[in-house]
Amino acid sequence: MKILVCISNVPDTTTKIKFTNNGTSFDKTDVQWIINPWDELALTRAMDIKDASGGAIESVTVINVGLADSEPTIRKALAIGADKGIRINAEPKDSYFVAAQLAEVLKKESFDIILCGIESSDFNSSCTGGMLSELLDVPSVSSVSFLNIENGQVKIKREIDGGNESVSTSVPFVGIVQKGIAIEPRIPSMRGIMSARTKPLQVFEPVQVDALVEYVNYELPQPKSACKKIEPENVKELVNLLHNEAKLI
Amino acid sequence: MSVLVFTENWDGKFKKLSFELISYANEIAKKLNTSVTALSIGKVEEEELKKLGNYGADKIISANDDRLKGLNNQAYTSIINQAVAKESATLIIFANNSTGKAVAPRLSAKLKAGLVSAVIALPSNLEPFTITKKVYSAKAFANIIIKTPVRIITLFQNSFGIIESPVNATIENFKPELKDSDLKTEIVEVSKHAGKLLLTDAEIVVSGGRGMKGPENWGTIEELATLLGAATACSRPVSDEGWRPHEEHTGQTGKVIAPNLYIACGISGAIQHLAGISSSKCIVAINKDKDAPIFEAADYGIIGDVMKVLPDLINAVKELKASA
Incomplete structure (x- = not known):
């Protein structure tokens, strides 16, 4: 079996977000780039499954749609343990554009399990995995919080309101994963970092795809009005405010 | 159309x-x-x-x-x-x-x-x-x-x-x-804990962070939640430590919620946590560190030890409920 993990290159989650050109573009100055946190958890789980599979999982590949500046993020995924990287050489325009580029490559290269994080921490759209599955005409299982291969069978659990469901599906499928699939991302070892430099990173040119939506501009939230402080000895005052002023309790 | x-x-x-x-x-x-x-x-x-x-x-x-x-x-x-x-x-x-x-x-x-x-x-x-x-x-x-x-x-x-x-x-x-x-996917088994108010449905959420010091201290969080008809939540370190189940983790990589009232107990308010709660209509923060970033997101704040403040808060809510 082969596993593919789709990864997005996103600003570090602690980045102070700024925009330039009259709020029309994201200011990349001094930004650290990372593997999208959910994608990193997906990769971590893929590596755990491969390591425990006794060779049944042949390879874990990572794929990214991005320009050359996303290569350090792909190399990090290789350092974590992925065997091979693929980059589709295009600036992502919207989720559909990304999904369509991925689908194009997947017509040529086949995988049994395709994993996507449930959202990316930059656009928070939760779209790419679902769109990709539809374009490939394969099943998708979303909100996946557990994945394993047992006796050659794929075992999946997805989180539902107040519990979980065990789901069976045919391969290939797209698994859209969330927290729980892994708890902490795997940290690259020194050996991993050294070997990542020589692992294959293939670059494909994009196909012509029109975006379906257009980001016009960005705004920062208005600063919040100051927090009303209440003395710790005067907790009754807080209850009073919540009851009479905010009318919430 | x-x-x-x-x-x-x-x-x-x-x-x-x-x-x-x-x-x-x-x-x-x-x-x-x-x-x-x-x-x-x-x-x-x-x-x-x-x-x-x-x-x-x-x-x-x-x-x-x-x-x-x-x-x-x-x-x-x-x-x-x-x-x-x-x-x-x-x-x-x-x-x-x-x-x-x-x-x-x-x-x-x-x-x-x-x-x-x-x-x-x-x-x-x-x-x-x-x-x-x-x-x-x-x-x-x-x-x-x-x-x-x-x-x-x-x-x-x-x-x-x-x-x-x-x-x-x-x-x-x-x-x-x-x-x-x-129809290629099939649900084989469903496991649900019955009766629990879901975090995503709750109008009021009481949430605990590392300031609660350990899972043994969650009784006060649960008591306050029950009094208010609220669901319980927690910050990432709390669920990562296994003090609370993962479905309670609220924040960027956990649940993103928008209750009417969010009460943060002993949560410092890391930027990733705020990403999950900033759509709450009203945020109350209880934290002993006056510089904790949670106070920048909060509407009401108490600078004090959550272990001491929570029991007082529970009593004050009980008094309110009794007088209503």
């Missing part, structure tokens, strides 16, 4: 979320001078379906197929796609919950209809169709144009509210075709 709303049910019942979606759709439909059709999938009694009319659903189409047990992304997409064609829908609205996130993107790719997810307000413009969502994990807003003639949006919960607008809704049985190839 019509506005189609996918209204999910939970064991045959709708939730506030469903009524908010219809209210929202009704506002847009008025501007577009068109009608609202609600699509329900699964077994829902007529009396329950009729409730959607209270918020402005002109027509309710109900699809029930015995082969469907629970959510099946491909089958749902196919059913909704057939409803879009039947109703000539040009705007399709989903909730931005796990079902909406699972199905709306598939429908978008199938129809090549632009999708904006987690929108937080009515469109600011109808032509071109322009709408706002939060991006960069709630650190900014983006204004987005959907360029296609058919549009899909998912609505962020509790961002619009419920508006009653009763109409006499017609109810119609809808028999979409399902192919075997749409």
